[in-house]
Amino acid sequence: MPTDLPDRELLEAAPDAMVVVDQQGEIVLVNRQTETIFGYQREELIGQLVEILVPDQARLRHPAQRKSFAKAPHQRPMGQGLELSGRHASGREIPVEISLSPINSDNGSFVVSAIRDASYRREAAHQILEAKQAAEDATRLKSRFLAAASHDLRQPLQSIGLYLAIIQRQLEKKDDVDDVSDVTKKMQSSLTVMGELLDTLLDISKFESGGVEPELTEVTLQILFDQLSADNSPQAVGKGLDLVIVPCNSIIHSDPGMLQRIIENFVTNAIRYTEQGSITISASEVGESVRIDVTDTGIGIPQKDLNHIFDEYVQIDNDVRDRRKGLGLGLAIVKHIANMLDHPIEVQSIEGNGSTFSVFVPLVSSEPSTQAAAQETTDDDASDALSILFVEDDPSVAEATEMLLEMAGMRVHHGADGREAMKLINNISRPDLIVSDYRLPGDNGVEVVKKVREQLGMSIPAIMITGDTSIKEIDQAGLADSVILRKPLNGDKLITLIHEMLA
Amino acid sequence: MGNVAGFNDLGNAIKLPIISVVDNDASILDALKLTLEDIGYEAKCFSSGKRFLEYAAKNHIDLVILDPHLPGINGVDVFVKMEASIPTVILTAWPTAPLTLELVELGALELMTKPVSLDTLQRVLELHVPS
Numbered sequence: 001m002p003t004d005l006p007d008r009e010l011l012e013a014a015p016d017a018m019v020v021v022d023q024q025g026e027i028v029l030v031n032r033q034t035e036t037i038f039g040y041q042r043e044e045l046i047g048q049l050v051e052i053l054v055p056d057q058a059r060l061r062h063p064a065q066r067k068s069f070a071k072a073p074h075q076r077p078m079g080q081g082l083e084l085s086g087r088h089a090s091g092r093e094i095p096v097e098i099s100l101s102p103i104n105s106d107n108g109s110f111v112v113s114a115i116r117d118a119s120y121r122r123e124a125a126h127q128i129l130e131a132k133q134a135a136e137d138a139t140r141l142k143s144r145f146l147a148a149a150s151h152d153l154r155q156p157l158q159s160i161g162l163y164l165a166i167i168q169r170q171l172e173k174k175d176d177v178d179d180v181s182d183v184t185k186k187m188q189s190s191l192t193v194m195g196e197l198l199d200t201l202l203d204i205s206k207f208e209s210g211g212v213e214p215e216l217t218e219v220t221l222q223i224l225f226d227q228l229s230a231d232n233s234p235q236a237v238g239k240g241l242d243l244v245i246v247p248c249n250s251i252i253h254s255d256p257g258m259l260q261r262i263i264e265n266f267v268t269n270a271i272r273y274t275e276q277g278s279i280t281i282s283a284s285e286v287g288e289s290v291r292i293d294v295t296d297t298g299i300g301i302p303q304k305d306l307n308h309i310f311d312e313y314v315q316i317d318n319d320v321r322d323r324r325k326g327l328g329l330g331l332a333i334v335k336h337i338a339n340m341l342d343h344p345i346e347v348q349s350i351e352g353n354g355s356t357f358s359v360f361v362p363l364v365s366s367e368p369s370t371q372a373a374a375q376e377t378t379d380d381d382a383s384d385a386l387s388i389l390f391v392e393d394d395p396s397v398a399e400a401t402e403m404l405l406e407m408a409g410m411r412v413h414h415g416a417d418g419r420e421a422m423k424l425i426n427n428i429s430r431p432d433l434i435v436s437d438y439r440l441p442g443d444n445g446v447e448v449v450k451k452v453r454e455q456l457g458m459s460i461p462a463i464m465i466t467g468d469t470s471i472k473e474i475d476q477a478g479l480a481d482s483v484i485l486r487k488p489l490n491g492d493k494l495i496t497l498i499h500e501m502l503a
Numbered sequence: 504m505g506n507v508a509g510f511n512d513l514g515n516a517i518k519l520p521i522i523s524v525v526d527n528d529a530s531i532l533d534a535l536k537l538t539l540e541d542i543g544y545e546a547k548c549f550s551s552g553k554r555f556l557e558y559a560a561k562n563h564i565d566l567v568i569l570d571p572h573l574p575g576i577n578g579v580d581v582f583v584k585m586e587a588s589i590p591t592v593i594l595t596a597w598p599t600a601p602l603t604l605e606l607v608e609l610g611a612l613e614l615m616t617k618p619v620s621l622d623t624l625q626r627v628l629e630l631h632v633p634s
Binding site: 161 | 528530531533534535537538541594596597616617618619620621
């Protein structure tokens with residue numbers, strides 16, 4: 001045993017395994033840490049070739065490495081940049097970092113290896129690498145979404161730009177006002193598309209950056225459906241489509257806001273890709289789940305595309321060949337939300353016939369519980385939710401008035417003419433009051449109110465809005481339970497009047 | 504056969520130049536149709552390359568405004584299939600995408616990026632198809 005080696009106690013206290021090896025490669029000295037890290041008693045190691053601590057696949061090379069070190073022995077880390085492993089007594093590999101030091105003594109040359117268990121550090125390094133990779137992927141994804149969306153915005157901008165130029169020319173030529181009006185109406189749908197794209201961008205920043213945590217609660221599906229119907233009927237009706245809600249009494253477990261976002265996206269897509277017929281929202285209980293379907297009679301999706309329909313849709317640096325306008329981004333977001341909620345989603349489609357998009361949610365119960373009933377009454381109480389059927393064909397007047405009434409806590413269902421009003425009546429519950437402009441395309445306001453009352457089988461109070469010229473006409477029409485309000489509309493007056501009439 | 508712009512001295516009908524638009528965005532087709540008709544062209548619009556080629560096979564077209572990115576057969580394939588027989592300009596939201604660059608390579612006369620102004624559109628058209 002060499003006598004001029006480092007103090008034994010220092011050796012024993014060293015935090016790393018210290019293994020001293022002679023010129024023949026035999027272990028002459030180990031410390032406690034060696035026993036701990038490699039799982040041997042020291043007696044088992046002394047006299048053994050150091051290769052006993054080397055994993056099988058590196059064992060063959062190791063003697064040559066020792067010889068190479070012996071030729072130019074100096075203190076250095078072993079295998080710089082490589083991920084080294086040692087071999088535990090049990091056979092398992094241990095990630096290690098090794099430093100080598102030559103020692104000369106009267107008894108010959110030795111090599112001291114300081115061996116550190118690098119398991120923790122290597123695991124941490126791998127995790128950091130993975131996290132970095134994930135972060136880079138997410139950033140790339142977000143960049144792709146953003147680029148795709150910003151390119152998509154160019155389309156509606158193009159339409160709007162051209163329409164505006166046309167209007168400019170029409171005005172210069174003093175064209176017929178109706179022709180100008182036709183063009184302004186066309187701009188509306190492009191604006192809607194832009195709005196949806198911007199909403200999607202907002203969703204990306206909210207959901208992709210993990211800023212949203214689902215808040216799961218009992219949700220009465222019928223209430224969700226009613227909201228969806230109210231929000232989306234105008235768009236459907238405007239395109240000549242029926243938006244049908246099949247009543248359901250299921251209570252399910254989900255985050256109502258996020259679930260609404262999913263179904264609304266299905267509905268918006270259905271409306272966009274359907275030219276005629278209907279969109280139906282329905283729910284059916286399947287075991288312990290409820291399957292919510294949005295079915296349309298639209299153009300359908302080719303079989304080969306069905307598998308990818310929920311994928312984020314475009315590789316910027318590659319090919320925009322398979323881009324679906326709006327559909328790709330929206331459904332990718334839907335998939336993301338559905339994943340967060342753990343709600344499976346699926347699609348079925350027949351090209352030329354239509355599609356059904358479905359989301360599965362956990363069922364709680366099939367009857368309206370007292371909790372749900374309470375939910376309904378609280379809603380009513382909280383918002384004093386008067387339901388107003390509002391018929392007005394001038395879009396800016398309509399928008400301003402709608403805002404006014406909603407700020408006063410009323411639920412406004414707006415139709416631009418008699419036809420839209422009738423379609424609304426089919427989809428919403430009975431309104432408390434009708435506010436209608438007298439001068440409308442098609443049936444005038446009085447006729448519309450009469451038809452609505454007939455359809456509902458009851459005399460709903462009505463407010464007729466008109467300029468001076470029509471007052472005599474309206475009087476002569478003799479509309480019961482109605483009040484005439486003169487233009488220009490005074491917001492306070494309208495609201496006060498509504499309350500008075502319903503008191 | 505084409506809208507008649509008027510009659511010349513010999514009493515023969517002067518026909519408006521015919522411009523085709525191929526783009527799968529319905530409102531862009533509509534806006535362009537109105538625009539082209541307003542500035543003195545006849546417009547024939549198609550939402551698919553297939554239908555455009557069918558029409559082009561039997562009818563004279565003076566110029567086509569083509570979006571390279573179309574569902575089904577894309578703009579490059581359309582250009583190739585018509586054997587570059589119709590002067591073509593590109594109107595696209597993706598000016599640097601491979602399909603767009605390919606179409607430029609193959610011989611498109613102009614590359615316009617959406618949104619293009621009416622002024623620019625008019626100048627480009629006047630250059631290649633005087634109205």
